[in-house]
Structures are given as C-alpha cells and as structure tokens.
Amino acid sequence: MAIASYPFSSSPLATEAQYALTASRWGNDGVHTDDLTSTALKVTANGTSTLSIAAGSAFVNGATFENDAAYSLAVTSNSGGSSARKDLVVLRYDASADSIVPAYKTGGTSAPGLTNSPGTGVVEIPLAECTVAAGASVVASGAVADRRWGVGRPVAYGTSGARRPSRKGQLLVEGNDIYLGDGAAWNFVGTAGAPAWSTYTPVWNAGSTTINWGSGSTNVGRYKIFGKTCHLKIQLQPTGNPPAYDDPIQVSLPSACQSAIREVGFNVVFTSGNGEGSAVGTAMTFPTESTSRIARIRFPLSSNASGTPGAAVVNSVNMLTNEPFNIRSGDVLTLNGTYELA
Incomplete structure (x- = not known):
C-alpha cells in the first residue's frame, strides 16, 4: 500500500482529490454566516412550482460556492402521489462535474439522506426541507423548513x-x-477544570425602588457555573437604614434562571447587630415575575390563624427592609444556593 505526503517542493498538490482532502479540513461545511437568522442562501417558497434561494456563499468539501442574486430552483411534481412528500434542497459538490450547484432531492414520508463521498465523489449539505402536498406540484410558503448549516468560526x-x-x-x-x-x-x-469563582454586584430592589444600603456597604455576589447550574453566594452588610418599603426585597441574579418552575434552593441567614437576634429562612425565584431576580426572601413564623388560644399554625413572612427585622448598619444577610440557568 502506497503512502503519500504533500505539499512539498518535491511533491506539490497534484490532483483535485488531494486539494479537497486538504482544504476540507480548513473549515466546516456550511453557509458563510455568523447567524442563521440571516438570509444567506435561505430557501423560500411562494406557492408556485419554483423555489427561491437567496444570495450568499458556502463552503463544501474544501471548495467555495457563491450566489450573488436570487436563484430559482424547480420543484419536482408530486401530482401522482397519494400522500405528502418531504424533499430536500441541497448544495451538491460534484468532483466529476467540477461544480457546486443547488439541487432538488425528492423523498417520501421522510426527507432523503445526504450523499457524502469526499475526495472525487459527491458531497451534499442541506439548505431546506420542503413538503409537497399529495397531488401537488407547488410548495406553499409555509411548507419550507430551514435546514442550513453555518460554517462557524475557529476558536x-x-x-x-x-x-x-x-x-x-x-x-x-x-x-x-x-x-x-x-x-x-x-x-x-x-x-476548564475546576470553575473559578466570578463576582458581580447584586442589585436590590423593593417593587420599582432600588434599595440604597448606605455608602460603603458590603454588597458582594460570587458565583461559579457548572454547565447549566449556577452556584451562588450573596452577602450584604449595610451601613445605613433604608426607608420602610411595602414591597418584598428582591435581588438580581448573575445569569437568568429557567422559566418553567420556581427555584427554592437558596438558604438565607440573617444576623442582627442591633439586638434583634438571628434567623434562618429560604429564598426563591418567581419566573412569572422575573427570571433575572430572586423574588422572595421568606422566614418561618407561627401565627394563630384560627383565633383559638394555642392553635398556632406554620406560616412565613416576606422579608422587607423593616420586617420581620429592621435591616440596618451592623446586620449581616447571607444567601447561598444553586439554581438552573435558562
């Protein structure tokens, strides 16, 4: 079995296959765009027997394709079909034809596969999936699904x-x-490896009012992210005594939380430096209000809900700037927990 190495001065690139094998590793196959919300080589339909491919360029098997204006591609009729047919619009690199051209591939109840024979063969990349109704020879405007790949950029x-x-x-x-x-x-x-702790400055609010904890207050947020989980620590040590606001205290997150359910994985410890003792509570998000904030800090209490002496029931109260503690200089409020990222 022969071996080969190139390009060198004594053994330059000599064939198209050698070039394709080399150049195809320079970048991913796909459309030249940073964002697939762009129209580069996007396929659209208008209820006729032709599709339109927008201007753009692409990279396929080490070669470049360019289209500088809207390009029309004929739809293969499904006039004799008894059920809807799923087809593909592809860019086809064909070494034997020395070209890359748009092509229409018919399928069946599912879209056809892609040909991938690098080197001297055929390589296809998808642009769109089209549905042709039974007995039809046209593609409706809403029957085109975008299937473009983006080339992307190197790290x-x-x-x-x-x-x-x-x-x-x-x-x-x-x-x-x-x-x-x-x-x-x-x-x-x-x-990479053990994630480093990052810091941010938590923003506290009560309703629409931003809380000022006093000049020189300690207000530190630290977090680290493992995949889709954020580990969070917040510590507040005020140097002032903010007004008594009627709305619950809220605090910003370093990254948005998921919106499906409430997160209740935050432990809260409050220690008073003003003779009001200490307490342990919990904090939670309310995604229906905001995914960017811890929406409630709550502490357990007992209340006589029935009015009968001794008939205490478990209850809890939202933390305000003055309830159940008057938060002021000398106090320490700490939150620690995890939450799922959006």
Whole structure:
C-alpha cells in the first residue's frame, strides 16, 4: 500500500482529490454566516412550482460556492402521489462535474439522506426541507423548513486586556476561561477544570425602588457555573437604614434562571447587630415575575390563624427592609444556593 505526503517542493498538490482532502479540513461545511437568522442562501417558497434561494456563499468539501442574486430552483411534481412528500434542497459538490450547484432531492414520508463521498465523489449539505402536498406540484410558503448549516468560526485565543470584537457564535478562550460571542459582547460560559469563582454586584430592589444600603456597604455576589447550574453566594452588610418599603426585597441574579418552575434552593441567614437576634429562612425565584431576580426572601413564623388560644399554625413572612427585622448598619444577610440557568 502506497503512502503519500504533500505539499512539498518535491511533491506539490497534484490532483483535485488531494486539494479537497486538504482544504476540507480548513473549515466546516456550511453557509458563510455568523447567524442563521440571516438570509444567506435561505430557501423560500411562494406557492408556485419554483423555489427561491437567496444570495450568499458556502463552503463544501474544501471548495467555495457563491450566489450573488436570487436563484430559482424547480420543484419536482408530486401530482401522482397519494400522500405528502418531504424533499430536500441541497448544495451538491460534484468532483466529476467540477461544480457546486443547488439541487432538488425528492423523498417520501421522510426527507432523503445526504450523499457524502469526499475526495472525487459527491458531497451534499442541506439548505431546506420542503413538503409537497399529495397531488401537488407547488410548495406553499409555509411548507419550507430551514435546514442550513453555518460554517462557524475557529476558536479564538486572547487575553482580557486585549480582547477582539465579539463575533456571534464564536468561542473565545482566555487562559482556562471560555466565552461565547453574541456579536456585541463575550459571555462567560465556564472554566476548564475546576470553575473559578466570578463576582458581580447584586442589585436590590423593593417593587420599582432600588434599595440604597448606605455608602460603603458590603454588597458582594460570587458565583461559579457548572454547565447549566449556577452556584451562588450573596452577602450584604449595610451601613445605613433604608426607608420602610411595602414591597418584598428582591435581588438580581448573575445569569437568568429557567422559566418553567420556581427555584427554592437558596438558604438565607440573617444576623442582627442591633439586638434583634438571628434567623434562618429560604429564598426563591418567581419566573412569572422575573427570571433575572430572586423574588422572595421568606422566614418561618407561627401565627394563630384560627383565633383559638394555642392553635398556632406554620406560616412565613416576606422579608422587607423593616420586617420581620429592621435591616440596618451592623446586620449581616447571607444567601447561598444553586439554581438552573435558562
């Protein structure tokens, strides 16, 4: 069995297959776009027997495809069919034809598969899945499902002091920290190995009012993220005595929580430096109100709900700035727990 290595001055790239094998590893097959909400090579239908492929470019098996204007592609009729048919619009790299062209592939009750024979064969990537009704030769405007792949970008490396502009969908590695670009900023994903603690400044509010805990107060939030779970610690040590607000105290999260259910995994400890003792409670999110905040801090109490002496029942009370404690300088409020990220 022969072996080969290239390109060298004595053995340059000599064939199309050698080039394809080499160049296909330079990037992922797909449409050149950072965001698949773009219209690059997007397929649309208008209820006629042709589809329209928007302008754009793509990379397939190491070769480039460009389309600088809307391109029409004929729909294969299903006039003799007794049931709806699912078809694919693909970009087809064909080494024998020296081309990449849009192609329409008919299927059946499910869409057809993709051909993938790199080198001297045929390689296809999907653009759209179309449904052609039984007996029809047209595709309705709502019968096209986007199936484009994005080429994406290679992982970037850098330092926090010299960060490149954010690119949507790109990963950035700084030391062991990993960030995901959204086109405007780099969003922290996690830390390789043991995640590092990150800090943020919690924002406290009562209703629509932001609570001022006093100049020089200690208000620290620390968190670390494992996958979709955030471990959170918040400690507040006020230096003032804010007004008595009627609304429950709320505090911001470093990242949004999931919206399906309430999170109740926060332990709360309050210690008074003003002779009011201490208490242990719990905190929770109310996703129907907000996914960006801990919405309630509650402490258990006993109350005589029936009016009969001795008939105490378990109850709890929301924490306000002055209830069940008058929070002021010298007090310490600590929250510690985990929650699921959105």
